[in-house]
Amino acid sequence: MIIPTIGDMLRAHERIKPHIHKTPVLTSSYFNELTGAELFFKCENFQKAGVFKARGASNAVFSLGNDMLEKGVATHSSGNHALSLSYAAGRRGIPCTVVMPRTAPQAKKDAVKGYGGRIIECEPSTSSREAVFAEVVAETGAEFVHPYNDHRVIAGQGTCSNELLKQVEGLDAVIAPIGGGGMVSGTCLTLSNLAPEVKIYAAEPEQADDAMRSFKAGHIIADDAPETIADGLKVPLKDLTWHFVSNHVSDILTVSEQEIIDAMKLIWKRMKIVMEPSSAVPLAAIIKNKDTFAGKRVGIIITGGNVDLDLLPWLKN
Amino acid sequence: MIIPTIGDMLRAHERIKPHIHKTPVLTSSYFNELTGAELFFKCENFQKAGVFKARGASNAVFSLGNDMLEKGVATHSSGNHALSLSYAAGRRGIPCTVVMPRTAPQAKKDAVKGYGGRIIECEPSTSSREAVFAEVVAETGAEFVHPYNDHRVIAGQGTCSNELLKQVEGLDAVIAPIGGGGMVSGTCLTLSNLAPEVKIYAAEPEQADDAMRSFKAGHIIADDAPETIADGLKVPLKDLTWHFVSNHVSDILTVSEQEIIDAMKLIWKRMKIVMEPSSAVPLAAIIKNKDTFAGKRVGIIITGGNVDLDLLPWLKN
Numbered sequence: 001m002i003i004p005t006i007g008d009m010l011r012a013h014e015r016i017k018p019h020i021h022k023t024p025v026l027t028s029s030y031f032n033e034l035t036g037a038e039l040f041f042k043c044e045n046f047q048k049a050g051v052f053k054a055r056g057a058s059n060a061v062f063s064l065g066n067d068m069l070e071k072g073v074a075t076h077s078s079g080n081h082a083l084s085l086s087y088a089a090g091r092r093g094i095p096c097t098v099v100m101p102r103t104a105p106q107a108k109k110d111a112v113k114g115y116g117g118r119i120i121e122c123e124p125s126t127s128s129r130e131a132v133f134a135e136v137v138a139e140t141g142a143e144f145v146h147p148y149n150d151h152r153v154i155a156g157q158g159t160c161s162n163e164l165l166k167q168v169e170g171l172d173a174v175i176a177p178i179g180g181g182g183m184v185s186g187t188c189l190t191l192s193n194l195a196p197e198v199k200i201y202a203a204e205p206e207q208a209d210d211a212m213r214s215f216k217a218g219h220i221i222a223d224d225a226p227e228t229i230a231d232g233l234k235v236p237l238k239d240l241t242w243h244f245v246s247n248h249v250s251d252i253l254t255v256s257e258q259e260i261i262d263a264m265k266l267i268w269k270r271m272k273i274v275m276e277p278s279s280a281v282p283l284a285a286i287i288k289n290k291d292t293f294a295g296k297r298v299g300i301i302i303t304g305g306n307v308d309l310d311l312l313p314w315l316k317n
Numbered sequence: 318m319i320i321p322t323i324g325d326m327l328r329a330h331e332r333i334k335p336h337i338h339k340t341p342v343l344t345s346s347y348f349n350e351l352t353g354a355e356l357f358f359k360c361e362n363f364q365k366a367g368v369f370k371a372r373g374a375s376n377a378v379f380s381l382g383n384d385m386l387e388k389g390v391a392t393h394s395s396g397n398h399a400l401s402l403s404y405a406a407g408r409r410g411i412p413c414t415v416v417m418p419r420t421a422p423q424a425k426k427d428a429v430k431g432y433g434g435r436i437i438e439c440e441p442s443t444s445s446r447e448a449v450f451a452e453v454v455a456e457t458g459a460e461f462v463h464p465y466n467d468h469r470v471i472a473g474q475g476t477c478s479n480e481l482l483k484q485v486e487g488l489d490a491v492i493a494p495i496g497g498g499g500m501v502s503g504t505c506l507t508l509s510n511l512a513p514e515v516k517i518y519a520a521e522p523e524q525a526d527d528a529m530r531s532f533k534a535g536h537i538i539a540d541d542a543p544e545t546i547a548d549g550l551k552v553p554l555k556d557l558t559w560h561f562v563s564n565h566v567s568d569i570l571t572v573s574e575q576e577i578i579d580a581m582k583l584i585w586k587r588m589k590i591v592m593e594p595s596s597a598v599p600l601a602a603i604i605k606n607k608d609t610f611a612g613k614r615v616g617i618i619i620t621g622g623n624v625d626l627d628l629l630p631w632l633k634n
Contacts, residue, residue, distance in 0.1 A: 024341060026363070045589045046343070046588075046589055050589060265626060268591050268626055269591075269626055271363075272362045272363055272367060272590060272591040272592065272622035273589060273590060273591060274585050274586075274589040274590060274591060275589065305589035309582060309585055309586055309629070309631070310631070310632065312626070312629075314626070314627070315627065315632065
């Protein structure tokens with residue numbers, strides 16, 4: 001296990017600056033009144049590839065040695081990491097192979113291809129995915145970039161809070177959604193070193209509350225197959241992200257599916273931004289725990305904006 | 318007819334600055350590649366009340382003399398002007414009365430009330446609206462603020478381009494949607510004085526193309542009841558807006574309903590912003606007329622973001 005340092009994060013930031021957006025911070029008098037807190041929305045939905053993961057993926061891709069450039073990178077993902085790694089590899093002009101279940105939505109396959117990624121299909125099972133992925137790595141010699149349990153990825157995600165600290169003075173807390181813990185770990189890395197007075201909160205769906213239960217138990221608990229509309233948050237913590245979460249997070253708050261949908265729709269309506277269900281989880285947690293945040297200056301990471309506009313959750317009924 | 322001057326616009330900007338957002342300008346490498354132009358999206362969907370009309374309404378409200386403060390302002394509108402005038406009146410702490418058809422959506426009534434406006438209902442007919450509005454003015458003595466055919470309103474809308482000129486250097490053109498012509502007139506006022514080298518285009522739905530036909534004919538043609546999903550663009554030009562449009566606009570481009578819907582969905586998907594059908598009309602026109610804009614630096618006014626999230630046009634079928 002390689003634990004990234006604050007120096008790694010700062011070097012990552014210099015490395016990836018030409019390839020990512022410095023995303024804007026939006027405020028909303030409506031949400032400030034609603035919550036009693038002063039909220040600063042860090043809009044990673046406006047990030048390259050539509051998600052914060054472009055940061056970590058870019059850092060992994062642009063820190064590869066010259067000997068790896070022909071072999072490229074590979075991963076297995078049907079989501080935002082596949083997009084982000086394809087984006088970053090495209091920027092560097094190296095191959096990117098993504099193993100994806102053949103049942104994944106065509107729109108996601110098209111998006112990966114749009115960024116120049118090569119898709120190898122597997123059956124929708126863990127055994128098939130692992131077998132196909134092993135073949136891909138054996139054949140290509142590509143570097144595996146894990147979506148979150150990777151020191152380069154975490155150092156890259158930490159650049160988000162590094163920007164936020166320069167954009168907003170006097171923060172009392174930062175809150176981000178937690179799935180595998182990549183964004184939260186990067187946030188911990190940056191804040192624990194550069195602004196240790198800022199409290200770090202994570203927010204999670206009740207229906208995928210393995211991070212909260214791990215946090216209470218003191219060791220990783222991995223659910224098998226949680227179901228939530230916040231589909232980026234179904235994956236479990238791993239050793240590297242557990243290191244950061246267990247050492248630096250103040251609390252993990254959970255919210256119901258309906259609370260996520262309500263917060264998501266309210267953000268779209270009042271702030272006029274498109275963001276994923278996962279990104280609504282922190283605001284839902286603040287609305288549910290007003291006393292914890294009232295009177296505080298709170299950064300909220302809006303993690304991504306890749307949502308299927310034909311399947312909005314408040315229209316499902 | 319009082320024609321506002323560039324001095325009026327500059328004084329309006331000083332007057333309303335505490336009450337409006339200086340809205341951000343977003344760019345998109347995706348849309349630059351798609352169109353061959355360099356596009357700068359001026360995001361008035363992030364404006365107070367969710368729409369550029371907060372500028373003109375604020376200027377009208379904050380330039381009222383002290384003798385009018387008790388009587389307040391009034392208008393008839395079931396849309397963005399009603400919201401914006403209620404917002405501005407609320408900021409100044411004066412009464413705002415809005416005459417609205419009793420059949421208007423409850424959500425719009427609630428939004429006006431949310432900003433502190435008082436609603437007087439009329440029947441959904443022009444005769445009822447005029448009769449009820451005349452009663453309201455007789456009873457309250459309130460100042461009528463027309464949605465666009467008003468020199469204070471046009472001077473206020475002109476502050477949008479005044480910001481844009483400082484945010485983006487070397488613009489070749491600016492394009493905005495046209496309904497009654499308030500935003501386009503404000504744009505003409507500012508650019509013809511401060512940056513006369515910048516061409517001004519207007520964009521309109523084919524199904525509500527009265528401005529284009531007026532432009533070609535050389536006099537105002539008012540359609541009776543055009544039908545388009547770009548519901549902010551159904552109203553006709555009036556003498557004051559015709560003055561600006563006929564003198565300063567280079568061309569008026571039209572697009573079909575499907576082209577509006579496609580452009581709207583594509584903006585949501587790629588730029589992660591929520592905006593109204595009306596706001597998609599200019600980008601649809603650029604996509605349809607690539608040769609006119611290729612190689613140019615073009616400002617696009619995203620006029621507003623007040624859309625019913627339960628009734629998105631691409632989900633209607």
